[in-house]
Amino acid sequence: MNFSKTLTNWYSIYKRDLPWRNTKNPYNVWLSEIILQQTQINQGLPYYLAFIDEYPTVFDLANANETEVLKLWQGLGYYSRARNLHTTANFIVNEFDGKFPKTYKELLQLKGVGDYTASAIASICYDEPTAVVDGNVYRVLARFFGIDTPINSTRGIKEFKALATSLIDKKNPGDYNQAIMEFGARQCKPKNPDCTVCPLKGSCYALHHSKIETLPLKLKKTKVSTKYFNFLVFISADKRTLFQKRTGNGIWKNLYQFPLVETKSELTPEQFKNSPKVASILKGIAFEFSLYNTTDIVHKLSHQHLHTKFWIVEVNSLPEKGILYRDLQNYPTPVLINNFIDEFKFPI
DNA sequence: AATTCGGGGTG
DNA sequence: CACCCAGAATT
Numbered sequence: 528m529n530f531s532k533t534l535t536n537w538y539s540i541y542k543r544d545l546p547w548r549n550t551k552n553p554y555n556v557w558l559s560e561i562i563l564q565q566t567q568i569n570q571g572l573p574y575y576l577a578f579i580d581e582y583p584t585v586f587d588l589a590n591a592n593e594t595e596v597l598k599l600w601q602g603l604g605y606y607s608r609a610r611n612l613h614t615t616a617n618f619i620v621n622e623f624d625g626k627f628p629k630t631y632k633e634l635l636q637l638k639g640v641g642d643y644t645a646s647a648i649a650s651i652c653y654d655e656p657t658a659v660v661d662g663n664v665y666r667v668l669a670r671f672f673g674i675d676t677p678i679n680s681t682r683g684i685k686e687f688k689a690l691a692t693s694l695i696d697k698k699n700p701g702d703y704n705q706a707i708m709e710f711g712a713r714q715c716k717p718k719n720p721d722c723t724v725c726p727l728k729g730s731c732y733a734l735h736h737s738k739i740e741t742l743p744l745k746l747k748k749t750k751v752s753t754k755y756f757n758f759l760v761f762i763s764a765d766k767r768t769l770f771q772k773r774t775g776n777g778i779w780k781n782l783y784q785f786p787l788v789e790t791k792s793e794l795t796p797e798q799f800k801n802s803p804k805v806a807s808i809l810k811g812i813a814f815e816f817s818l819y820n821t822t823d824i825v826h827k828l829s830h831q832h833l834h835t836k837f838w839i840v841e842v843n844s845l846p847e848k849g850i851l852y853r854d855l856q857n858y859p860t861p862v863l864i865n866n867f868i869d870e871f872k873f874p875i
Numbered sequence: 876a877a878t879t880c881g882g883g884g885t886g
Numbered sequence: 887c888a889c890c891c892a893g894a895a896t897t
Contacts, residue, residue: 563892570883570891604881607895641894661892681876708892717890718886748888749878776896778880828881862882 530671531696531703533726538706541713543568546575548705553627553652554585560644561608568712574603585625588616597781597859606782611639631657642688651701658691659704660684663711669743670715673732677746749830755793756835758785758864759808760819763842766875767849770858778831783858785837793823793834808846815841819871826863837867 528536542548545568547559558578562571577599582588588596593613600609615637619625628634630653634645642660649655658664665678668690676683696703714725722734733739761768769786773779788804799805800816819837826833850858852873860868 560892565881565891565893567884567891602882604883605893607880608893611894639894643893647892659892662890663892705892712892716885745889747877776880780880826882830879830881 530727530730531694534706534710535696535699535703537714537726538702538709542705542709543713545572546579551652551701553629553648555579556648556651557627557640557644558612560647561612561639562603564608564644565605566603571603574600585616585619585627588613589620593781594859598857601782601859601865602862606779608639610781614638615640627652629653631655647704650695650704654700656692656695656697656700658688658695658700659708660688660691661708661711663708663715664691665743666717667707667711667715670733670739671727671731673736673738673742675742675744678743679745679747751830751832753832753834755790756833757788757790757799757805758835758837758867759788759805759840760785760837760867760871761840761842761845761849763845763849765844766852766873767845768852768855768873769845769847769849770855778828779861781859782864783860784864799836799838809840812842812844812846817841819867824863824867833863835863837871 545559547555550556559571559575562575562578578588581599582591591613593610596613597606597609600606600612603609618637619627627648628636629649631645631649634640634648635642637645640648646657646659649657650659665687668674668687669678672690674686674690676686678684678687691707694703714720715727720739722728722731722739725731725734728734733742759769770783771786773782773784786808788799788802788808790799790802794802796816796818817839819839820835823834823836826835853875855868855873
């Protein structure tokens with residue numbers, strides 16, 4: 528039996544029953560694909576269910592405001608996905624009367640939809656034979672065919688896309704695409720795959736050349752930078768604190784946080800209190816200053832380690848209009864901030 | 876072509 | 887700790 532047929536047969540037996548697999552509705556499929564970008568199914572599934580529950584159609588999603596969408600996305604990471612999701616929902620409603628485009632080429636025009644996602648939607652919803660190439664596909668193809676071109680090189684990206692395209696089952700491209708991904712996730716796992724029960728063990732290059740551990744090949748590791756974050760948590764008699772929307776194009780865009788003072792290095796409490804930035808924020812205000820966490824909370828992201836201090840600033844009146852403690856939960860925040868709010872327990 | 880975007884899971 | 891995840895957008 529050939530490679531593709533073996534995969535689709537395996538899939539028909541071992542596939543998980545997932546909600547987006549019971550429909551060809553492009554809204555549902557699109558939503559699932561955006562949520563699952565760089566995200567494992569177990570992490571994304573509850574978000575998919577919550578989004579379908581809150582926004583059953585593209586019109587419901589378009590009618591929401593971005594803050595609400597980000598709030599429902601909170602904790603999933605890569606928040607540009609949520610912002611683009613909302614933008615594209617409005618685009619679909621306003622430009623296409625709520626109907627999704629039906630071809631790979633047109634889908635590619637949507638914000639947040641790249642080669643992978645356009646291929647997935649086109650094949651699953653409209654039976655267009657466009658091959659998906661995600662992390663699972665790279666692994667399965669690299670191992671089975673013995674390809675050592677780096678998967679994150681321009682050459683590798685083209686090579687694997689072409690190979691995947693040549694293998695796709697044109698009669699049932701959606702099932703084939705999902706089959707090879709599911710196979711990569713469940714059978715041809717990154718670490719310690721059980722090749723003894725693999726239906727492809729007979730012809731797998733990596734298995735017969737002891738290259739399961741070394742394929743696929745990936746170049747360069749991401750370097751991690753360290754940053755020092757100081758959040759000012761205002762406590763006032765009127766049960767309000769300062770909470771600000773992050774602007775600019777960096778991390779956590781449009782999420783909310785306590786006033787942030789970033790420093791180049793770790794400062795002593797005295798150095799921090801006397802720094803110009805802190806002084807300007809607290810200019811002319813009577814306050815009591817205390818450090819909530821005596822050792823830094825280190826929030827680890829894939830490319831940044833955030834060494835974080837939460838400073839409690841007790842004031843009689845806030846320097847500007849704040850929000851009620853009890854309203855903090857209505858704002859989308861990074862996990863780092865949300866963890867603090869949960870732990871600190873504001874006297875609501 | 877390289878970097879930047881999160882957070883959770885695995886070994 | 888290193889690596890991975892149904893990648894895309896930006897620089």
